[in-house]
Structure formats: structure tokens, C-alpha cells
Amino acid sequence: MKILLVEDEPLIALTLVDMLEELGHRPLEALNGDQALTLFGEHDDIDLVITDVGLPDISGHNLAETMRSGSPALPIIFATGHTGQGPQPITPEPPTAHLGKPFQVAELQSTIDRLMAVARKG
Template sequence: MSTPPTVLVVEDDFLIRTCLIEFLEESDVTVLEADNCATARSLILSDRPLDVLIMDISLPDGSGAELGQESRRLRPELPIIYTTGHGMAVDKTSALDRVMTKPYQLDAILGVVQELAPAS
């Protein structure tokens, strides 16, 4: 029996975050959530297992892109799915990184999570 992947969703928009989390949980994904960089950083620094990071580029207390670079230094094996509603370019620092433009289809983001999450 495989262990469900654990995903950290970092999204400041309550409705988007809630819909994404509910969909992922219904799809047998374990979800941690943060609505800002500070909360996300503390979860990334913790010893909690993380298989995929889904992160908005624009957050109220910082840049998701900068937090992604920091995350890459702390957890080099952690795949990152950047989300943006502004069509912003993101410098992907790893082949593990993906960029999805909002509005995205929930099943599409689940497919990327399943592709990137390590098999367990």
C-alpha cells in the first residue's frame, strides 16, 4: 500500500486555497497549508515530510519566487509548482519545477502533483 503524497499549498487567496485543498484531499493527498511566506517558511524548515510545494508567486509578505529559491536550498529534492495569475515569468531553478497559470484546472494540477511526487 502506498503512502499518499504530502503537499504544501501556499496561496493567499482564501477561495483558491480552499478549493485546491478540498480537491487534493478528496484525491487522497495529504495537505499542509499556508497563506503567506512566513507560515510557509516555518513549515518548510520543520521536519514534516513534504513531497511537493504548490506556491503562488505573489504573496502578501514576500515573493513566492524568492521563497522557492530558499526552499530549493533547504530541500533540494522538493518539487515546486509555481502558480501565477499575472503571467509572470518564473526562473525555474530545477527540472523539478513547474509553472501553472491561473485559472488552472484542478485535475491538471493534481496530474502534476502525481507526476512530481516521489513514489512511496
């Protein structure tokens, strides 16, 4: 699966790219919203976006809104360092999940699997 990863912290981005590759995915990496929008425009086969909520140039939520203006059913995982909220349910329309950082490989794959199952039903 081709996944656009948007994370402004280079070490976290590198770790997440490694995790996604280990899981058999094909990640594209963007360090900010501008890079993410450029990659999103260049690749029409992105299956899923994982974005940090607190990016330096745009919020992850505003980035998602911009991307979904042309692809309303685009599945998006919002990754945030603000934990303590507990597990949140997957939102089906549009397909959305939240994942608290840090997270383990199994938790990432489980969230991807659950989100994509909901997206396929939608």
C-alpha cells in the same frame, strides 16, 4: 503525498485544499511566506510545494529559493494568475512546474504526476 500549499487568497486556498484532498493528498495550508517557512521547518516529510507567485510578504520564487537552500531537489509548482503563456515544460533540476490559475482538478493532478515523475528520475 504531503503537499505544502502557499496561497494568500483564503477562498482560493480553501478550493485548492479541497481539490488536493479529493485527489488523496494531505495538504498543509499557509497564507503567506512566513507561515510556509514555519510549516516547512516543522514538517520534514513534505513531498511537494505548490506556491502562488505573488505572495504579500515574499515572492513565490524567493520562497522556493529559501526552501531549496536546505532541500535542493524539492519539487515546486508555481501557480500564477498570469496566464496566456501556454503550457510550460517541467524543469528537471530543480524539479519545477508552472500552472496557470484557474485550473481544473485533472490539470492539477496531471501536473503533480508529471513533476513527481521528473523528480524521481533526477
